[in-house]
Amino acid sequence: MPTEHATIGQNLRKVDGVRLVTGSPAFTDDIHLPGMLYGKILPSPHAHARIRRIDTRKAKALAGVHAVLTYKDVPRVAHTTAGQAWPEPSPYDTYLLDSKVRFVGDRVAAVAAESRVIAEEALRLIEVDYEVLPAVLDMEQAMAAGAPVIHDESDARNIYDASHNIAGYILREIGDVEEGFREAHYLFEREFRTQRQQHCSLEPHISICWLDGDGRLVVRSSTQVPFHCRRQVAQILQLPVSRVHVIKPRIGGGFGGKQEMLLEDICGALALATRKPVKIEFTREEEFYMARSRHPQILWMKMGVKRDGTIVASDLKVLATTGAYGSHATTVQGNTGSKVLPLYRAPHMRFECHVVYTNEPVAGAFRGYGCPQGFFAQETLMDEIAHQLGIDPIELRRKNAIRLGDLDRLSAQLGEGREGLPRVVRSCGLPECLERGAAAIGWQLKRKRRLDLHDHVKRGMGMACSMQGSGIAGIDWASAFLKMNEDGSFCLQVGASDVGAGADTVLSQIAAETLGVTLDKIVITSGDTDITPFDVGAYASSTTIISGGAVKKAAEKVRTQVLTLASRMLDAPVECLSCADNRIAAPGKSISMTDLALHALYQEKVQIMDGASHFNTDSPPPFCATFAEVEVDTQSGRVRVLHLATAVDLGVAINPMQAEGQVEGAVTQGLGFALTEELLLDRDGRPVNPNFLDYKIFTTTDMPKLTTILVETEEPLGPYGAKSVSEVPINGVAPAIANAIFHAVGVRLRKLPIRPEDVLRALCEQQEAIVGQTGSLRRVVNPPTPRVTL
Amino acid sequence: MKTMELHLTVNGQPTTWTIAPGDLLLDVLRREGYFGVKRGCEKGECGACTVLVNGKPVNSCLLFAAHVEGEKLLTIEGVGHGDTLDPLQEAFLDHGSVQCGFCSGGMILSAKSLLDRRLNPSEAEVRDALAGHYCRCTGYRKPVEAVLDVARRRKPEIIPEEAA
Numbered sequence: 001m002p003t004e005h006a007t008i009g010q011n012l013r014k015v016d017g018v019r020l021v022t023g024s025p026a027f028t029d030d031i032h033l034p035g036m037l038y039g040k041i042l043p044s045p046h047a048h049a050r051i052r053r054i055d056t057r058k059a060k061a062l063a064g065v066h067a068v069l070t071y072k073d074v075p076r077v078a079h080t081t082a083g084q085a086w087p088e089p090s091p092y093d094t095y096l097l098d099s100k101v102r103f104v105g106d107r108v109a110a111v112a113a114e115s116r117v118i119a120e121e122a123l124r125l126i127e128v129d130y131e132v133l134p135a136v137l138d139m140e141q142a143m144a145a146g147a148p149v150i151h152d153e154s155d156a157r158n159i160y161d162a163s164h165n166i167a168g169y170i171l172r173e174i175g176d177v178e179e180g181f182r183e184a185h186y187l188f189e190r191e192f193r194t195q196r197q198q199h200c201s202l203e204p205h206i207s208i209c210w211l212d213g214d215g216r217l218v219v220r221s222s223t224q225v226p227f228h229c230r231r232q233v234a235q236i237l238q239l240p241v242s243r244v245h246v247i248k249p250r251i252g253g254g255f256g257g258k259q260e261m262l263l264e265d266i267c268g269a270l271a272l273a274t275r276k277p278v279k280i281e282f283t284r285e286e287e288f289y290m291a292r293s294r295h296p297q298i299l300w301m302k303m304g305v306k307r308d309g310t311i312v313a314s315d316l317k318v319l320a321t322t323g324a325y326g327s328h329a330t331t332v333q334g335n336t337g338s339k340v341l342p343l344y345r346a347p348h349m350r351f352e353c354h355v356v357y358t359n360e361p362v363a364g365a366f367r368g369y370g371c372p373q374g375f376f377a378q379e380t381l382m383d384e385i386a387h388q389l390g391i392d393p394i395e396l397r398r399k400n401a402i403r404l405g406d407l408d409r410l411s412a413q414l415g416e417g418r419e420g421l422p423r424v425v426r427s428c429g430l431p432e433c434l435e436r437g438a439a440a441i442g443w444q445l446k447r448k449r450r451l452d453l454h455d456h457v458k459r460g461m462g463m464a465c466s467m468q469g470s471g472i473a474g475i476d477w478a479s480a481f482l483k484m485n486e487d488g489s490f491c492l493q494v495g496a497s498d499v500g501a502g503a504d505t506v507l508s509q510i511a512a513e514t515l516g517v518t519l520d521k522i523v524i525t526s527g528d529t530d531i532t533p534f535d536v537g538a539y540a541s542s543t544t545i546i547s548g549g550a551v552k553k554a555a556e557k558v559r560t561q562v563l564t565l566a567s568r569m570l571d572a573p574v575e576c577l578s579c580a581d582n583r584i585a586a587p588g589k590s591i592s593m594t595d596l597a598l599h600a601l602y603q604e605k606v607q608i609m610d611g612a613s614h615f616n617t618d619s620p621p622p623f624c625a626t627f628a629e630v631e632v633d634t635q636s637g638r639v640r641v642l643h644l645a646t647a648v649d650l651g652v653a654i655n656p657m658q659a660e661g662q663v664e665g666a667v668t669q670g671l672g673f674a675l676t677e678e679l680l681l682d683r684d685g686r687p688v689n690p691n692f693l694d695y696k697i698f699t700t701t702d703m704p705k706l707t708t709i710l711v712e713t714e715e716p717l718g719p720y721g722a723k724s725v726s727e728v729p730i731n732g733v734a735p736a737i738a739n740a741i742f743h744a745v746g747v748r749l750r751k752l753p754i755r756p757e758d759v760l761r762a763l764c765e766q767q768e769a770i771v772g773q774t775g776s777l778r779r780v781v782n783p784p785t786p787r788v789t790l
Numbered sequence: 791m792k793t794m795e796l797h798l799t800v801n802g803q804p805t806t807w808t809i810a811p812g813d814l815l816l817d818v819l820r821r822e823g824y825f826g827v828k829r830g831c832e833k834g835e836c837g838a839c840t841v842l843v844n845g846k847p848v849n850s851c852l853l854f855a856a857h858v859e860g861e862k863l864l865t866i867e868g869v870g871h872g873d874t875l876d877p878l879q880e881a882f883l884d885h886g887s888v889q890c891g892f893c894s895g896g897m898i899l900s901a902k903s904l905l906d907r908r909l910n911p912s913e914a915e916v917r918d919a920l921a922g923h924y925c926r927c928t929g930y931r932k933p934v935e936a937v938l939d940v941a942r943r944r945k946p947e948i949i950p951e952e953a954a
Contacts, residue, residue, distance in 0.1 A: 011886065013883045013884065014883065014886075014888060016891075017882075017883045017888055017891075018875070018879075018883070019891075020888050020890075020891025020894055021866075021875065021879040021882050021883060021888060021891070021894055021895070021898065022826070022866065022867065022869075022870055022875070022879065023824070023825065023826015023827070023865065023866030023867045023869075023895045024825075024826070024867075025825045026825075026891070027825075027828075027892065029820075029825070029829065030825035032823070199926070200924070200926050201890075201892075201926060202828070202830045202836060202838055202890065202892040202893050202924060202925070202926055202927075203828070203830070203890070203892045204829075204830075250890070250891065251890060252828070252890045252891070252892030253889075253890045253892060253926050253927055255926065281829075283832060284830065284831040284832065284833065284835075284836075499890065500889045500890025500891065500892070500927055501889060501890075501927075502889065657885070657886035657932075658886055658889075660886065660932075661886045661889055661927070661928055661929075661932055663929075664928060664929030664930075664931050664932070665889065665926070665927045665928050665929050667929060668926075668928075668929035668930070669926070691831070691833060691835060692831055692833070692835035692836055692924060693833075693835055697924060697926065698930075699920075699921050699922075699923075699924060699930070700916075700917040700918075700920045700921050700923070700930045700933075700934060701917050701918060701921045703917075703929065703930055703931070706929055706931050708931075
């Protein structure tokens with residue numbers, strides 16, 4: 001797309017880049033505070049237990065210990081840790097500290113001491129007498145009659161059915177699905193399973209809290225949601241919001257894990273108790289099971305299609321576990337329906353979902369927010385349909401995919417934990433994504449003729465489509481403020497939270513473009529609840545479109561002030577003026593922004609400044625086509641991804657280089673989701689692999705070749721035509737790989753992650769089926785090339 | 791508590807620190823204000839705490855500070871030259887290789903160690919050199935490209951070791 005912009009669409013360096021590559025202090029932990037104490041949480045060793053007796057006297061007596069808190073010492077306020085707009089759609093089922101623990105890792109007590117060693121010693125000195133309760137460690141057992149009730153407390157609120165461990169339930173239907181199935185020529189129905197994936201932000205959760213000179217609680221924290229966090233901390237600690245100040249420094253990755261008020265409340269409580277600065281940071285091990293993870297799901301998907309591949313009806317049933325607390329329970333699972341099913345224009349759609357409690361680590365927001373699970377089911381099933389009907393998988397998508405001008409009626413029914421708003425597709429680059437992605441990976445050639453290296457190493461190619469949103473329609477909103485300085489630069493204050501994805505840069509680019517100044521003239525401050533105006537925070541792929549929309553509006557207002565003054569100074573009508581390259585020009589004459597700023601401040605005695613708020617009543621979907629080429633070793637079951645090509649319709653790319661980085665980071669997490677990552681629990685609910693050696697994420701040497709294609713469209717609702725990019729590319733990776741495995745060796749893998757043993761088992765079962773059909777009883781251990789139609 | 795004196799060179803500056811015998815190098819460095827050294831796992835798995843000891847990358851979370859007595863340490867803070875960035879730092883910025891930046895310092899140090907040893911590393915060698923660095927943001931393509939770009943662009947005479 002040709003660009004007439006000076007700053008938009010340019011591969012500019014990150015505005016915080018120099019600070020980051022030089023190791024300058026930037027992150028939450030990069031400060032020293034005199035007298036700072038080290039906070040530590042005592043995690044529950046049991047999946048489900050009541051605290052009969054807890055004795056902290058020995059811990060308190062230890063030299064260097066300043067505070068020990070149990071449920072007896074803190075206010076009991078039911079809340080959710082989900083960092084969502086008020087009133088949060090997640091159940092209020094969590095307490096600062098409680099007399100009952102509901103998963104291994106749940107908070108039992110907290111200490112603040114002069115060193116980490118002393119804090120750890122103090123935890124060992126806390127004597128707890130637990131009444132161990134039967135636990136629910138299998139989501140399929142959670143709703144069973146007689147299952148232990150996890151939330152039996154009377155003061156929890158907004159739980160769908162606590163007595164049956166159901167945190168949330170959703171049922172929505174468009175048209176009449178059963179009628180649709182009767183109209184269909186073929187029905188396809190399959191079960192899929194997805195696992196507990198952890199965010200693995202390189203910076204674990206950390207908060208540092210202290211009381212400032214006025215006794216206000218300062219919370220310096222690694223958070224995606226400073227404003228929600230302020231509101232929640234105030235609610236839990238029973239302080240006025242005005243007495244809490246949240247500061248978000250640079251963040252070492254969030255991916256949804258930090259869309260959560262996770263440590264700020266307990267850290268704040270310790271700071272209030274000790275009147276000293278207190279730091280709590282999770283160790284990597286704690287991060288794995290005491291922070292959040294992706295909701296594991298079992299999905300049953302049924303689709304009815306006509307002979308020509310037209311989808312008539314699709315029906316998705318989901319059982320998901322939110323773990324011990326319902327953080328993001330209904331909203332993540334709602335997305336599994338509302339962002340997945342409408343990708344195809346079936347006249348009949350139904351989505352039904354139970355989100356249950358189990359005594360397992362708590363799930364929460366995670367990049368994709370329910371979509372990676374849903375698209376794994378839908379796109380794998382689509383591949384099966386294509387195969388059975390003899391239609392090219394790309395053609396099947398083209399035929400059925402939502403297109404420009406379409407109205408997505410499901411999202412009207414299914415919003416953020418309540419009714420939503422109808423979604424209209426105002427920009428759609430999916431056809432181009434399919435075309436360019438297919439070309440990049442060599443689809444036409446390689447789908448027909450596989451280039452197998454050895455007899456036992458087979459190659460295959462698969463693909464998947466997906467979409468997402470750009471902000472939560474009607475709920476997400478943001479504001480921005482701009483003021484002009486003497487040198488013609490502008491201070492930009494935004495509540496938006498750059499968590500490493502580059503929001504500060506992209507928002508600065510939008511301001512610079514609108515004001516006609518170079519990027520170095522924008523000085524951005526973000527995510528400080530005392531200094532910057534409100535923003536819901538960094539989630540739901542909302543920052544570029546919503547916060548960016550606020551910045552553009554604020555900049556337009558300031559631009560008007562600049563032009564009005566320039567009109568007087570240049571003696572030219574406003575309509576004839578233009579801003580570019582730090583100057584305001586009229587035909588034949590111009591002045592610099594600096595001269596204008598000096599004139600405004602010292603002659604006119606006026607501060608050029610303005611702010612604006614912004615929200616959308618729609619959530620424009622970005623689209624994505626993912627193509628994977630894999631190699632399957634039929635002797636070991638090992639799957640190696642050779643090439644992953646991702647084409648994303650993101651609207652206009654404000655900073656293409658950074659947008660590519662978002663795509664590549666997303667697909668890399670998608671590779672782990674597809675093949676290696678799973679937080680495992682033992683039969684007592686204890687984490688088995690809470691470290692990077694046993695929980696495998698991809699490194700440089702594991703990576704396939706990555707091809708990233710930005711397909712630009714013009715989104716009318718986005719600033720300069722932008723939509724979103726950070727989430728959508730994660731969705732298609734697992735199904736594209738599963739489909740490529742099928743293409744390579746003819747077996748369907750419907751459970752994630754796809755481990756070598758799963759592939760091998762599937763190959764053996766397939767071989768046994770073949771052998772069974774031919775009447776032989778010979779068990780084939782090392783299967784030859786399978787060629788079988790399932 | 792028992793303490794000892796540790797003498798070493800940090801980023802070219804002779805330095806003496808008072809440490810406890812059991813102090814880990816990561817903790818001492820951060821205590822002394824070298825915040826570019828990151829705490830990511832404390833188990834030698836993620837590489838965020840990487841520093842160069844005599845030019846070789848090590849995980850400072852696995853090393854007792856006392857082990858580096860008399861050694862030359864380079865942290866990310868010492869990679870640039872005053873206000874001038876190292877070519878690797880420039881390339882990381884220009885290639886979009888930095889997202890959250892938590893792992894960038896360690897990656898740049900390991901890359902620097904490689905480029906100081908190898909004149910013209912292959913992509914496989916670069917990937918191998920960075921394999922100990924977990925990055926959850928970038929997908930590694932852009933960091934690897936940045937390192938290869940620096941290798942391609944630099945003049946041969948600045949790497950005497952390789953020639954020998």
